[in-house]
Amino acid sequence: MVNRQLVAVIPAAGIGKRVGATIPKQYLSILNKTIIEHSLAPFLDLPEIKRVIVSLAENDQWFASLPVAKHPKIETVVGGAERVDSVLAALNKIDSDDYVLVHDAARPCITSGDINKLIHNVKAHQQGAILASKVRDTMKRSDASNSILNTVERDNLWHALTPQMFINQSLMNAIKENKQPEKVTDEASALEMSGLPVNIVEGRSDNLKVTREEDLKLAAFYLSQGEIR
Numbered sequence: 001m002v003n004r005q006l007v008a009v010i011p012a013a014g015i016g017k018r019v020g021a022t023i024p025k026q027y028l029s030i031l032n033k034t035i036i037e038h039s040l041a042p043f044l045d046l047p048e049i050k051r052v053i054v055s056l057a058e059n060d061q062w063f064a065s066l067p068v069a070k071h072p073k074i075e076t077v078v079g080g081a082e083r084v085d086s087v088l089a090a091l092n093k094i095d096s097d098d099y100v101l102v103h104d105a106a107r108p109c110i111t112s113g114d115i116n117k118l119i120h121n122v123k124a125h126q127q128g129a130i131l132a133s134k135v136r137d138t139m140k141r142s143d144a145s146n147s148i149l150n151t152v153e154r155d156n157l158w159h160a161l162t163p164q165m166f167i168n169q170s171l172m173n174a175i176k177e178n179k180q181p182e183k184v185t186d187e188a189s190a191l192e193m194s195g196l197p198v199n200i201v202e203g204r205s206d207n208l209k210v211t212r213e214e215d216l217k218l219a220a221f222y223l224s225q226g227e228i229r
Contacts, residue, residue, distance in 0.1 A: 002097050004097055004098050004099050004167070005050045005051070005095070005098045005099070006048050006049045006050060006098070006099045006101065006119065007049070007050065007051045007052070007053065007094050007098050007099065007100050007101070007168075008043040008049050008051070008052045008053070008100075008101045008102075008103060008163070009052075009053050009055070009087060009090040009091065009094075009100055009101065009102045009103070010036070010039065010040060010043075010052065010053070010054045010055065010102075010103055010104075010105050011055045011079060011083050011086035011087050011090070011102070011104070011105065012024075012026050012036055012054050012055060012056055012057075012060075012063070012079070012086075012105035013055050013056055013057040013060070013078075013079030013080065013083075013086045014026075014057075014083065014086075014105075014106075023062065024057075024060075024062070025106055025210055025211075026039070026105040026106055027062045027063075028210075028216065030108060030216060030219055030220045030223060031220055031223050031224060034062075034066060035105070035106055035108045035210055035219070036054075036063070036066075036068075036105045036106075036108075037066060037067075037068050038108030038109070038219075038223065039103060039104070039105050039106070039107055039108045039110065040052060040054075040068055040071075040074075042110055042111065042112040042115055043073075043101070043103065043115070044068070044071055044073055044074075045112060046112060046115060046116070048119065049073070049101070050073070051073055051075060051094075052071075052073045052074050052075070053075045053076070053077060053090040053093060053094070054074065054075070054076050054077075054090075054105075055076075055077050055078070055079035055080075055086035055087065055089050055090050056076050056077070056078060056079055057078075057079060058078050058079075063076065075093070077089045077090050077092075077093060082181070084175060084181055084184045084190075087102055087175070087187065088172070088175055088176075091168055091171060091172050091175075092172075094168045095168065096167075096168050096169035096172070097167065097168070097169065098167075098168050099119075099122065099123075099165060099166070099167060099168070100165065100166060100167075100168045100171060101115070101118070101119075101163040101164070101165045102162060102163055102164050102165075102171075102187050103162045103163040103164075104162045104209055106209050106210040106211070107161070107162055107207055107208065107209050107210075108210065108219050108223065109204075109206050109207050109208055109219055109222045109223060110162075110163070110207050111204060111207070114131055114201075114203040114204055114207065115163060117131075117201050117203070118130075118131055118163060118165050118201050118203075119165065121199055121201045122165045122166075122199075125199060126167075127196075127197055127198070127199060128164070128165060128166035128167070128170065128171070128187075128188065128191055128196070128197075128198045128199070129164070129165055129198060129199035129200065129201050130160055130161065130162070130163075130164040130165070130186070130187075130188045130198060130199075130200060130201065131161040131162065131163060131164070131201055131202075131203035131207065132158035132159060132160050132161055132200045132201070132202065132203060133158065133159045133161060133202065133203055133204070133205040133207070134157070134158060134159075134202065135154045135157040135158060135159060136154075136205075137154075138151060138154070139151065139152035139154050139157065140152065158200055159205075160186055160188065161203050161207045162186070162207075164186060164187045164188050166187065166191065170191065170196065171187055171190065171191065173194070174190040174191045174193070174194040174196065175187075175190050177194065178190055178193055178194070180193070206222045208222070
């Protein structure tokens with residue numbers, strides 16, 4: 001049997017302009033830590049995860065000054081213009097047979113429990129899987145001018161979350177062979193476009209991505225409850 005190591009990849013080369021800050025959003029502070037430090041914490045704490053590779057912008061001037069940058073599991077690579085480029089830069093540093101868990105730098109509320117659920121599912125089924133939460137609200141589809149076209153049936157409809165976990169070679173092949181990289185919005189979409197199956201593992205809905213200014217307060221609330229870790 002192949003001995004597969006678990007490696008986490010955190011693409012963190014983005015700017016995140018929608019938050020409205022003067023620095024990349026992953027370096028904004030929540031409860032006396034940066035967002036990226038919260039996002040990294042459970043991966044660093046899980047003994048089963050052996051390496052954590054952070055993809056940084058070429059001109060990143062913040063990460064090296066953080067205490068977490070000196071953690072023995074942490075490695076850094078230079079990312080690219082798009083998320084998929086930053087992910088691929090990290091994947092190139094990982095053995096093809098290893099498991100890789102890709103997690104957004106701006107998802108600070110991820111729990112060790114959800115990560116373990118994902119790992120268990122992928123190991124049990126030997127195929128890729130993602131964390132996701134069920135859609136609860138009524139969903140509408142609009143046209144380009146924001147007029148409603150129809151109501152979207154929400155049965156079997158999910159919000160895709162991270163981390164997303166795959167065997168590294170499968171993910172690398174799906175990304176490199178993709179003819180429409182602009183449609184690769186997450187790692188699962190690359191495998192979907194290659195015709196490969198991906199499982200869904202239901203995760204916590206509080207695993208939010210900090211995208212707008214109001215998300216900062218919500219993330220701070222969730223983290224302050226003491227249930228996240």
